[in-house]
Amino acid sequence: xxxxxxxxxxxxxxxxxxxxxxxxxxxxxxxxxxxxxxxxxxxxxxxxxxxxxxxxxxxxxxxxxxxxxxxxxxxxxxxxxxxxxxxxxxxxxxxxxxxxxxxxxxxxxxxxxxxxxxxxxxxxxxxxxxxxxxxxxxxxxxxxxxxxxxxxxxxxxxxxxxxxxxxxxxxxxxxxxxxxxxxxxx
Amino acid sequence: xxxxxxxxxxxxxxxxxxxxxxxxxxxxxxxxxxxxxxxxxxxxxxxxxxxxxxxxxxxxxxx
Numbered sequence: 681x682x683x684x685x686x687x688x689x690x691x692x693x694x695x696x697x698x699x700x701x702x703x704x705x706x707x708x709x710x711x712x713x714x715x716x717x718x719x720x721x722x723x724x725x726x727x728x729x730x731x732x733x734x735x736x737x738x739x740x741x742x743x744x745x746x747x748x749x750x751x752x753x754x755x756x757x758x759x760x761x762x763x764x765x766x767x768x769x770x771x772x773x774x775x776x777x778x779x780x781x782x783x784x785x786x787x788x789x790x791x792x793x794x795x796x797x798x799x800x801x802x803x804x805x806x807x808x809x810x811x812x813x814x815x816x817x818x819x820x821x822x823x824x825x826x827x828x829x830x831x832x833x834x835x836x837x838x839x840x841x842x843x844x845x846x847x848x849x850x851x852x853x854x855x856x857x858x859x860x861x862x863x864x865x866x
Numbered sequence: 867x868x869x870x871x872x873x874x875x876x877x878x879x880x881x882x883x884x885x886x887x888x889x890x891x892x893x894x895x896x897x898x899x900x901x902x903x904x905x906x907x908x909x910x911x912x913x914x915x916x917x918x919x920x921x922x923x924x925x926x927x928x929x
Binding site for chain 1: 916
């Protein structure tokens with residue numbers, strides 16, 4: 681095995697972790713990583729060495745993740761209604777006021793960059809309904825814009841907006857329950 | 867009367883603004899509302915925090 685191939689292989693577990701977080705499907709994650717590694721090994725010359733090898737590989741992987749998502753999201757349109765519960769009704773009184781004001785998160789950044797916090801964030805994403813999780817990750821991790829996400833998943837901008845709206849409300853609730861309530865209790 | 871948003875409408879606009887630019891008159895109405903409503907001001911802070919952490923999390927996993 682060449683030096684280059686060896687370095688690429690060494691990074692495979694990290695790529696797999698990244699792919700799993702995004703796809704939440706072991707088989708798709710394996711496929712995306714294998715395709716990325718293959719693409720990298722086929723064109724070692726494309727890695728000019730000006731960036732870190734890992735960043736370069738993650739760049740390739742992001743494209744492969746989008747390919748996987750496109751391949752496997754025929755069901756997305758059907759699942760837009762997967763989450764029947766009206767989250768807004770749960771948060772607000774009929775007159776539009778908060779049922780309960782959002783709680784004080786204190787100085788949230790103090791905690792934010794600890795790895796336990798990222799574990800909670802990951803768990804909260806894992807608990808989102810699948811399509812909400814997918815669009816949220818496409819937006820936040822793959823940094824795709826709305827037009828790209830709608831195009832990949834063949835959903836309308838209105839669908840996307842509803843999905844992201846629900847995903848963000850759910851994440852906020854989950855962070856409240858799993859992180860901030862715990863901090864408050866000390 | 868744009869400066870009479872309910873909290874529910876304000877939150878809807880804030881979430882929409884995470885996704886795409888909202889209309890200038892909506893933004894003004896939102897700013898007025900957030901200035902007088904502590905609950906929604908808190909919600910803005912939480913959304914901003916979530917946006918920052920999503921980025922930090924990605925960096926954490928990429929590095």
